[in-house]
Amino acid sequence: xxxxxxxxxxxxxxxxxxxxxxxxxxxxxxxxxxxxxxxxxxxxxxxxxxxxxxxxxxxxxxxxxxxxxxxxxxxxxxxxxxxxxxxxxxxxxxxxxxxxxxxxxxxxxxxxxxxxxxxxxxxxxxxxxxxxxxxxxxxxxxxxxxxxxxxxxxxxxxxxxxxxxxxxxxxxxxxxxxxxxxxxxxxxxxxxxxxxxxxxxxxxxxxxxxxxxxxxxxxxxxxxxxxxxxxxxxxxxxxxxxxxxxxxxxxxxxxxxxxxxxxxxxxxxxxxxxxxxxxxxxxxxxxxxxxxxxxxxxxxxxxxxxxxxxxxxxxxxxxxxxxxxxxxxxxxxxxxxxxxxxxxxxxxxxxxxxxxxxxxxxxxxxxxxxxxxxxxxxxxxxxxxxxxxxxxxxxxxxxxxxxxxxxxxxxxxxxxxxxxxxxxxxxxxxxxxxxxxxxxxxxxxxxxxxxxxxxxxxxxxxxxxxxxxxxxxxxxxx
Ligand code: BG6
Numbered sequence: 001x002x003x004x005x006x007x008x009x010x011x012x013x014x015x016x017x018x019x020x021x022x023x024x025x026x027x028x029x030x031x032x033x034x035x036x037x038x039x040x041x042x043x044x045x046x047x048x049x050x051x052x053x054x055x056x057x058x059x060x061x062x063x064x065x066x067x068x069x070x071x072x073x074x075x076x077x078x079x080x081x082x083x084x085x086x087x088x089x090x091x092x093x094x095x096x097x098x099x100x101x102x103x104x105x106x107x108x109x110x111x112x113x114x115x116x117x118x119x120x121x122x123x124x125x126x127x128x129x130x131x132x133x134x135x136x137x138x139x140x141x142x143x144x145x146x147x148x149x150x151x152x153x154x155x156x157x158x159x160x161x162x163x164x165x166x167x168x169x170x171x172x173x174x175x176x177x178x179x180x181x182x183x184x185x186x187x188x189x190x191x192x193x194x195x196x197x198x199x200x201x202x203x204x205x206x207x208x209x210x211x212x213x214x215x216x217x218x219x220x221x222x223x224x225x226x227x228x229x230x231x232x233x234x235x236x237x238x239x240x241x242x243x244x245x246x247x248x249x250x251x252x253x254x255x256x257x258x259x260x261x262x263x264x265x266x267x268x269x270x271x272x273x274x275x276x277x278x279x280x281x282x283x284x285x286x287x288x289x290x291x292x293x294x295x296x297x298x299x300x301x302x303x304x305x306x307x308x309x310x311x312x313x314x315x316x317x318x319x320x321x322x323x324x325x326x327x328x329x330x331x332x333x334x335x336x337x338x339x340x341x342x343x344x345x346x347x348x349x350x351x352x353x354x355x356x357x358x359x360x361x362x363x364x365x366x367x368x369x370x371x372x373x374x375x376x377x378x379x380x381x382x383x384x385x386x387x388x389x390x391x392x393x394x395x396x397x398x399x400x401x402x403x404x405x406x407x408x409x410x411x412x413x414x415x416x417x418x419x420x421x422x423x424x425x426x427x428x429x430x431x432x433x434x435x436x437x438x439x440x441x442x443x444x445x446x447x448x449x450x451x452x453x454x455x456x457x458x459x460x461x462x463x464x465x466x467x468x469x470x471x472x473x474x475x476x477x478x
Contacts, residue, residue, distance in 0.1 A: 003416045005036040007107040009099065009132075011090065011123055012114035013043030013054070017142065019061040021173075022114060025409030027062050030079045032405075034413060042102050043085045044095070054085030090115070090122045096130040109137040110415050117146060121158040128162045138415050140169045143234050144225065145424075148440070149433035156426040165426060169415050174235040175422040176407030176414075178393065179366045183242045183335070184251070186360070186368070193358075194247070196339065199318040203355070203472075206321045206336040207239050209362075210328040210477045214280065214455075215302065219293035226300040226440075227277075231324045233436045237264065238424070240320060243335060244310055253420040257428060264431040268309040270439050277443065278303030278460040279450035280327040286455065289327075299443075301450040302326045305463035306439075307470075321467060321474070327455040329477045333362035336475050351384045359388075359475070367392035 008026070010018055029035055043054050062076055084102055088095030103109060111133065113123055120141055127133040139159070146152030159168055174180055187193055196202070209231060215222040222230060241260035248255035280302050282288035290298050303325030310320065339356040354373040361367050369388040376383040414422055442448075451460035458464070458477050467473050 004108045005038040006416045007103045008110045009042045010112045011044050014045045017114050020065045021408040023058050023061045024065045025406050027079050029409050040082045044088045048087045049085050051084050055080040090119045100132050112140040124162040138167050145429050149437050152429050152433050170424040172234050172238050173407040174238050176411040179362045188247050198314045202318050203338045203340045204319045209324040209333045211326050212331045214327045215292050223293040223295050223300045227304045233432050236322050237432045256421050257425045261428050266310050266312040267435050268311050275306040276462040277301035277450040278453045280455050281452040283455050299449050303459045325459050329456050332477050335360040347382050354384050365392050
């Protein structure tokens, strides 16, 4: 779908996120023909640099993080011609006039704040003060959106002084993932699932986002946040909302976001015995979490597993188990919907217990499987077997469809189109903090120390127990 011509200014353009995700993503959109001829990208950061210097940096970023983007000769150079740079001082007045001089009146303006939340207010203020932003301009803000409810409220208030809510795009890149959007297509585009999508038929739901990486070079940030703030408050909550929400009347920003907000507000507080925190240990190959963050007494969690309950008509009685962590056995993100037993087994006890399980895989190999019970082939009598109906999206779409846009590039294009459906509204973010704050406060009050777990495992033993106690088990992390 074509987009309007745009000027995209990236603040924090020399930072990690810009290099890894934003710039290579924009290059891919350029290659896909989605950058109109008059559109341009202006990098902005504190360091003094000319256009050529920045273009070199962008070229390196594309080479390092551009992945297998199919490209024709000269495409990188053609893209770099659309890229410029201006040094600006986020807390001062220098550079802003020059930045304004770069922008074209006829283009849609989007300003991407790829910086810490401490600078959001300064940037917003200066965009207004120096006349860069108009009522049609958009700003894109990255997570973390605050540290708790109070700071998120303060940020919302600060941004609201300069921009209307319809201009603010709070990114949660999980909402840009193909399968996450597919969740809505599957639920609301088929008649098959929705009649069963409730506590009467669903035994429980699991949401797992497991990573094999540790905290990497982000120890400073991570140790202040932990898995609850870094992953649960945003990515896992968003997945939970999309799985649990009522059908919106239309696929429109506020219709969708109203329904998501209702889910968050219907969440019960989590009891301390329904949550397990973990922190990865050292093994013979590498140091543990505390060494990675250079804080020998750190009590920050790199793993969380919890049991959530949604108190509404649809979900009362169906638990939602959420789990995420670093340094785990595999990189698996999936949502598992386990349906209840058939009301009566006509095949007797020896046929065993068979259940329909729908697995929605976010990564790797985005796709879905649905376990269906059939007769075991052969003459052995009526023995039952669960087999997966498998749909890997890359297979279904064929070789051309296999190249799916990355979450960031898709979301940036939505900003240009002015579509806020896949972005978080201020009240949603606040409601999510209102649910996570008491959990985190409780840990701090009780001085809780996370349980150690081995790198390459599925997290602490207690996380397994969390489900065993309920007579259920996690799906293996592969
Ligand atoms: C980020 C978190 O938001 O998401 C990281 O800050 C995490 O800690 C990352 O590694 C995971 O994203 P993805 O797309 O690799 O699953």
